[in-house]
Structure formats: structure tokens, C-alpha cells
Amino acid sequence: DIQMTQSPSTLSASVGDRVTITCRASQSIDRWLAWYQQKPGKAPKLLIYDASSLQSGVPSRFSGSGSGTEFTLTISSLQSDDSATYHCQQYKSYWTFGQGTKVEIK
């Protein structure tokens, strides 16, 4: 099974900050990675797929990069609405998620 590890588990940043979340795979997954945003009490929302493709309707301040085993989700200028937990998901072999990264606004 492919394991996904996200870091950090929690981060606190101010509005306007650049924020980066890392997701590491236990083996190469090429670019078969998606990112989801989940707000409290809500279902996850697809942000990015194929490591860097932005889902329709998602603000351009979100971007993804990486390949192989290391990936990043970047929020270029953090907004208050971005307070949420972010999950990565690999789909190279079956489907597994990271444990999530909670983003808090200072």
C-alpha cells in the first residue's frame, strides 16, 4: 500500500501570507495526486488534480506542484476563507489520503 504523509499537521498564518503544505508518498506516484479542502462540518472540495491542474472554480491563489514522491500545495496569499483542513490523495495505486493539514488564521 502507498502511504501518504502530510506536513505540518497544523499551521497558523496571517492573512496575506504565502502558505505551503507538503505531501510525501511512500513510493513514486508520478503526478497522480489530488488536493482537497475541507471546512468544519462540510464535505471535502476538490482543489487540484494531477498534481498541478486547478479544478474549475478554484481561486488561482491555490497551486500545486511536485512529482514522484514529494508534492506541495501553495496558497499564494492566504485569505480568511482558506481556514480549513487540506488533504492530499494519491491515485497511482488504489486511493489513499494523507492525514490532513489544518490551516488556521492568526
Place this chain on the structure above:
Amino acid sequence: EVQLVESGGGLVQPGGSLKLSCVASGITFSSYWMRWVRQAPGKGLEWVANIKQDGSEKHYVDSVRGRFTISRDNAKNSLYLQMNSLRVDDTALYYCARVLRGHILDYWGQGTLVTVSS
């Protein structure tokens, strides 16, 4: 507007059974793979089961294989998850989701809570 609405969750004793349902609207349900994903309290997401458009292919995570059965009724735009021999560690919020391009989940329901406890 796409809507996925789950139901059927509740409190059940270990060893018991539950059947979850998910009704879809605003999509051509029969054109898509569908998936169940769960989230235990305070934990990450875990895929549970997938089903092909015509129901001819199904996949299960190891921890539920042999206990859970995914099915669908395209005439009713409905997805199901029959859960038998439930265990305490099956306690979670269960989401149904539409699968895009075979792997990505682009629409999710709001979830139905399953609690397994004596």
C-alpha cells in the same frame, strides 16, 4: 446543481448491520463510477469502496472486504453500502462521492454518521 444526499446512518451494536443510501441529482448518475469514503472522528479520509457505472466492477479497502457490499440502482440514481459485521473501528462519517476520470472525487455528499458501540 449537483446534489448527493446520504442517509441510513445511526447507532448500531458491534456485529450489527446497516445499509447506507446515497441519492444523486443534477448528474447523469449512470455515467460515473461512484465511491464511498469515510472519516473517523478526528481522523483523515479513507476510501471504502468503488463501483463501476454498470455495477460490474467493485473495489474494497482490505479492512471492509467481505463485510461491506457496494451496489447501485441507476434507475433510482442511487448508491448503496450494505455494512455487515460492524466493528467499533467502523465508526465514521460516511460520504458518497462521484468519481471523475476514474480516480478524482469532484462531488461529495454531506455524509451520514455511523456509530458502532455497545
